[in-house]
Amino acid sequence: MARVGVFxxxxxxxxxxxxxxxxxxEEAKKIKEVKYAIDYKYMCSDPGQGMIRDAIVAHRLxxxxxxxxxxxxxxxxxxxxxxxxxxxPYLLEVANIREHSSWVHQKDKKAATEKSSDLIxxxxxxxxANEQLHEISVPVTxxxxxxxxxxxxxxxxxxxxxxxxxxxxxxKSPSIGGKMAQLDETFPTLDCSQCILTPKMVDVxxxxxxxxxxxxxxxxxxxxxxxxxxxxxxxxxxxNFDTCTGCxxxxxxxxxxxxxxxxxxxxxxxxxxxxxxxxxxNKPVIxxxxxxxxxxGKCGICAKVxxxxxxxxxxxxxxxxxxIGAVVVATGYDLWDPKxxxxxxxGRYKDIITSLEFERMVSxxxxxxxxxxxxxxxxxxxxVVFIKCVGSRDEAKGIEYCSKICCMYTAKHxxxxxxxxxxxxxxxxxxxxxxxxxxxxxxxxRAQVETGATYLRGRVSKIYQKGEKLMVRGEDAQIGQVVEVxxxxxxxxxxxxxxxxxxxxxxxxxISYDKYxxxxxxxxxxxxxxxxxxxIFLAGCTQxxxxxxxxxxxASATAAKVxxxxxxxxxLKDPMISKVxxxxxxxxxxxxxxxxxxxxxxxxxPLGHGSKEIRTVAKINEGVCQGCGSCxxxxxxxxxxxxxxxxxxxxxxxxxx
Amino acid sequence: MTKLxxxxxxxxxxxxxxxxxxxxxxxxxxxxxxxxxxDWNCCGATSAHVMTENLxxxxxxxxxxxxxxxxxxxxxIACASCYSRMKSTKVxxxxxxxxxxxxxxxxxxxxxxxxxxxxxSMLQFFxxxxxxxTIAGKVTYPLKGLKIACYYGCLLxxxxxxxxxxxxxxxxxxxxxxxxxxxxxxxFDFKTECCGASFSISDTEIVLSLSGTILExxxxxxxxxxAVACPLCQSNLDMRQPDIAKKRGKKFDLPVLYxxxxxxxxxxxxxxxxxxxxxxxxIEQALSHIGEEIATPxxxxxxxxxxxxxxxxx
Numbered sequence: 001m002a003r004v005g006v007f008x009x010x011x012x013x014x015x016x017x018x019x020x021x022x023x024x025x026e027e028a029k030k031i032k033e034v035k036y037a038i039d040y041k042y043m044c045s046d047p048g049q050g051m052i053r054d055a056i057v058a059h060r061l062x063x064x065x066x067x068x069x070x071x072x073x074x075x076x077x078x079x080x081x082x083x084x085x086x087x088x089p090y091l092l093e094v095a096n097i098r099e100h101s102s103w104v105h106q107k108d109k110k111a112a113t114e115k116s117s118d119l120i121x122x123x124x125x126x127x128x129a130n131e132q133l134h135e136i137s138v139p140v141t142x143x144x145x146x147x148x149x150x151x152x153x154x155x156x157x158x159x160x161x162x163x164x165x166x167x168x169x170x171x172k173s174p175s176i177g178g179k180m181a182q183l184d185e186t187f188p189t190l191d192c193s194q195c196i197l198t199p200k201m202v203d204v205x206x207x208x209x210x211x212x213x214x215x216x217x218x219x220x221x222x223x224x225x226x227x228x229x230x231x232x233x234x235x236x237x238x239x240n241f242d243t244c245t246g247c248x249x250x251x252x253x254x255x256x257x258x259x260x261x262x263x264x265x266x267x268x269x270x271x272x273x274x275x276x277x278x279x280x281x282n283k284p285v286i287x288x289x290x291x292x293x294x295x296x297g298k299c300g301i302c303a304k305v306x307x308x309x310x311x312x313x314x315x316x317x318x319x320x321x322x323x324i325g326a327v328v329v330a331t332g333y334d335l336w337d338p339k340x341x342x343x344x345x346x347g348r349y350k351d352i353i354t355s356l357e358f359e360r361m362v363s364x365x366x367x368x369x370x371x372x373x374x375x376x377x378x379x380x381x382x383x384v385v386f387i388k389c390v391g392s393r394d395e396a397k398g399i400e401y402c403s404k405i406c407c408m409y410t411a412k413h414x415x416x417x418x419x420x421x422x423x424x425x426x427x428x429x430x431x432x433x434x435x436x437x438x439x440x441x442x443x444x445x446r447a448q449v450e451t452g453a454t455y456l457r458g459r460v461s462k463i464y465q466k467g468e469k470l471m472v473r474g475e476d477a478q479i480g481q482v483v484e485v486x487x488x489x490x491x492x493x494x495x496x497x498x499x500x501x502x503x504x505x506x507x508x509x510x511i512s513y514d515k516y517x518x519x520x521x522x523x524x525x526x527x528x529x530x531x532x533x534x535x536i537f538l539a540g541c542t543q544x545x546x547x548x549x550x551x552x553x554x555a556s557a558t559a560a561k562v563x564x565x566x567x568x569x570x571x572l573k574d575p576m577i578s579k580v581x582x583x584x585x586x587x588x589x590x591x592x593x594x595x596x597x598x599x600x601x602x603x604x605x606p607l608g609h610g611s612k613e614i615r616t617v618a619k620i621n622e623g624v625c626q627g628c629g630s631c632x633x634x635x636x637x638x639x640x641x642x643x644x645x646x647x648x649x650x651x652x653x654x655x656x657x
Numbered sequence: 658m659t660k661l662x663x664x665x666x667x668x669x670x671x672x673x674x675x676x677x678x679x680x681x682x683x684x685x686x687x688x689x690x691x692x693x694x695x696d697w698n699c700c701g702a703t704s705a706h707v708m709t710e711n712l713x714x715x716x717x718x719x720x721x722x723x724x725x726x727x728x729x730x731x732x733x734i735a736c737a738s739c740y741s742r743m744k745s746t747k748v749x750x751x752x753x754x755x756x757x758x759x760x761x762x763x764x765x766x767x768x769x770x771x772x773x774x775x776x777x778s779m780l781q782f783f784x785x786x787x788x789x790x791t792i793a794g795k796v797t798y799p800l801k802g803l804k805i806a807c808y809y810g811c812l813l814x815x816x817x818x819x820x821x822x823x824x825x826x827x828x829x830x831x832x833x834x835x836x837x838x839x840x841x842x843x844x845f846d847f848k849t850e851c852c853g854a855s856f857s858i859s860d861t862e863i864v865l866s867l868s869g870t871i872l873e874x875x876x877x878x879x880x881x882x883x884a885v886a887c888p889l890c891q892s893n894l895d896m897r898q899p900d901i902a903k904k905r906g907k908k909f910d911l912p913v914l915y916x917x918x919x920x921x922x923x924x925x926x927x928x929x930x931x932x933x934x935x936x937x938x939x940i941e942q943a944l945s946h947i948g949e950e951i952a953t954p955x956x957x958x959x960x961x962x963x964x965x966x967x968x969x970x971x
Binding site: 342343345348462464465466 | 824825826827844846847850874877
């Protein structure tokens with residue numbers, strides 16, 4: 001016979017003001033199985049938990065119902081109270097009478113009270129069918145995979161490796177460094193980006209615990225937290241990195257010129273190239289799409305000039321497999337394509353460039369030697385218009401969100417322009433100045449005072465060519481007038497957009513992404529580093545627009561998470577997962593299709609007892625299953641049950657009201 | 658033979674007679690039979706939609722209902738304002754069945770709105786239903802040498818969710834048609850700028866300023882003339898030119914022709930069929946550029962050193 005204890009919480013005034021708690025307790029006492037019911041001001045406090053512990057022993061209770069706030073808040077707390085009293089923690093049920101009742105029915109105390117009683121009745125009925133469950137222990141492979149070698153991936157890899165945990169760092173391009181390597185100076189202190197980044201890049205290359213795989217892509221991820229298997233494609237570089245010294249003779253002599261991605265296409269690179277002088281690894285690769293030797297079998301100059309004989313035109317892509325226990329995804333961002341802004345003449349006027357192009361121009365090691373030049377005629381611009389929020393915060397043409405970094409880097413650009421071209425003037429069209437961050441507001445002020453930049457609050461409505469100049473027409477909302485600015489160069493602060501391959505990557509990793517393509521965190525406030533899939537973590541702009549300090553902080557946070565996960569030889573998993581009754585399973589495999597975690601595989605079992613014939617049934621991988629219940633819902637034969645939410649428990653709940 | 662319901666609107670029967678007459682010539686050449694909508698009424702433009710929603714929708718709706726009684730699938734509309742009112746009403750009706758019922762009840766004697774007739778501007782009809790290739794095929798007198806700034810005005814491509822045609826900011830359909838006629842379309846940034854038409858009578862100063870800038874930019878683009886597809890654009894840019902010249906102290910002498918006039922000319926109709934006398938700024942001088950060689954900037958040959966193009970070796 002079940003003996004249920006009911007503990008109703010006031011939650012200070014949160015519940016008690018809108019629900020008649022004593023009446024709820026009296027109502028609970030009327031339920032046949034309830035042998036003990038009581039209320040208390042703060043059930044989650046130490047005395048509150050003590051009441052539960054004492055009652056379990058004193059009244060020989062067999063299951064516990066706590067009527068309080070959401071189980072997301074304190075389920076763990078109360079489970080521990082049960083454990084402490086020697087009871088299986090999964091015999092607890094939480095009736096959420098705060099979020100589901102008192103908070104949402106503040107204007108109707110009677111209804112809220114009745115609803116709270118109903119919720120308790122359901123929880124009591126469910127708890128009667130609760131079973132003792134035990135956490136699942138799974139072994140851990142203590143090696144981490146980091147995807148992406150920008151500042152986020154670099155920081156995560158270094159922090160994990162410094163804890164003496166081996167790291168596999170996969171980067172799709174020939175060098176690590178990412179977007180930060182393309183920047184000139186960084187806000188709010190104007191440190192040279194290369195000077196603070198390249199030492200970290202070198203650390204990655206020389207770290208004994210980091211295996212760096214440049215020019216590589218992740219193809220497949222199998223397994224579950226602590227026990228993943230990853231397949232990585234190492235693209236053929238056609239250069240033997242072991243013998244290559246990075247002398248550069250090959251790319252000096254290569255006759256094929258290709259737009260240089262690192263310099264945003266402002267200049268050309270060769271078909272055999274290393275993206276920038278400080279590249280790590282500092283070895284060239286052959287771009288197979290443009291190399292005439294690989295395309296047509298003619299040329300071969302690089303092989304002729306290479307003293308080490310490192311060029312190997314026959315090199316093939318290589319598939320590498322690694323066993324890992326956790327993944328950090330740090331794929332960064334792309335820039336939003338401003339084409340929809342047709343009124344700006346994007347694509348028609350050469351002298352309209354993006355911020356990253358401007359960044360490359362003002363970079364001392366950039367294609368124009370650190371001086372901004374008009375792409376149309378190569379002249380130094382004196383009047384430069386910067387337009388912020390190109391794509392950002394624009395529901396009509398772009399995306400709804402704020403890209404977060406543009407206010408700051410545009411202020412930086414005004415300063416850099418002033419430093420490089422002393423007699424220049426910057427005009428900045430803005431919607432708002434968002435400078436929340438340490439030293440940020442001061443930095444914007446500095447830009448305004450030091451450079452005398454004209455900040456114009458308003459949107460640009462049109463850009464047109466007049467002679468050599470671009471006429472920028474916009475609104476100055478503060479004086480309520482249309483203004484026209486004559487510009488030599490226009491710089492668009494285009495929005496931060498998710499890395500284009502994120503959706504595909506998310507699918508192969510089995511994690512989710514938002515409507516834009518940013519990878520989704522498990523909880524926007526309390527679990528911003530984890531994904532919904534155990535053992536996969538997010539760092540940097542792959543999750544949302546971020547500046548460098550925030551990216552580095554999140555990357556270090558992922559390292560802490562990985563180290564925590566790897567702190568023991570095994571990890572414990574919640575036992576509330578699906579279970580297949582193979583007697584009922586027809587092998588239709590609908591569950592395999594709907595499972596968002598790829599946790600269901602098939603196995604072959606004898607057709608009958610002792611039979612030699614076999615049949616296929618579903619099998620749940622305990623390590624991977626997250627207990628979402630999709631398979632339970634889709635199963636036609638009712639062969640799958642979810643521990644903690646069994647059909648019997650749910651039917652009990654329904655019958656009870 | 659393609660059939661098309663023709664909605665002329667008040668301008669085509671008045672100020673833009675040369676639009677109407679050349680449109681008919683062009684359609685004949687293109688093998689399109691135009692059937693004028695019987696008993697059509699005012700679209701309500703510029704006054705109704707700022708006064709009452711009911712009237713603003715009921716007036717165009719009556720025309721749409723009448724058009725559904727004919728067998729033609731499309732109604733072509735000469736005037737951009739009429740087009741805007743008619744297309745807006747259609748979109749409104751198609752997306753809000755409740756509202757459609759309510760408005761329909763006010764013109765119940767005309768019948769029930771079904772929504773099966775498409776509404777297009779003549780420019781849209783030429784571009785989508787005829788196509789630039791067919792148009793080019795009808796040309797017997799190529800307008801080679803003529804440089805034309807195409808002016809679309811505000812209503813032919815806007816708002817985008819209503820018109821669902823071409824770009825709202827930098828449309829190219831008329832430019833492409835003009836090129837199909839053998840002429841050169843100049844890069845013209847002011848092709849969708851406001852000419853001030855709504856203030857044509859109430860505040861002419863605004864028109865002089867806005868239309869003046871459009872003319873100036875058209876001139877700067879190197880155009881010999883401006884092509885339009887809207888009677889109000891035509892009258893503002895043409896008729897106000899003398900006043901604008903006085904105000905700015907400089908003459909533009911830019912004739913403003915309907916796209917149909919240019920098509921008629923290219924299709925081999927004589928100049929007199931364009932009704933030159935209807936124009937304030939004479940058109941003959943500009944048209945005399947036809948046949949001139951246009952100097953194209955010399956294409957520099959690349960030095961044969963490093964190969965710029967993808968994957969070629971010296």
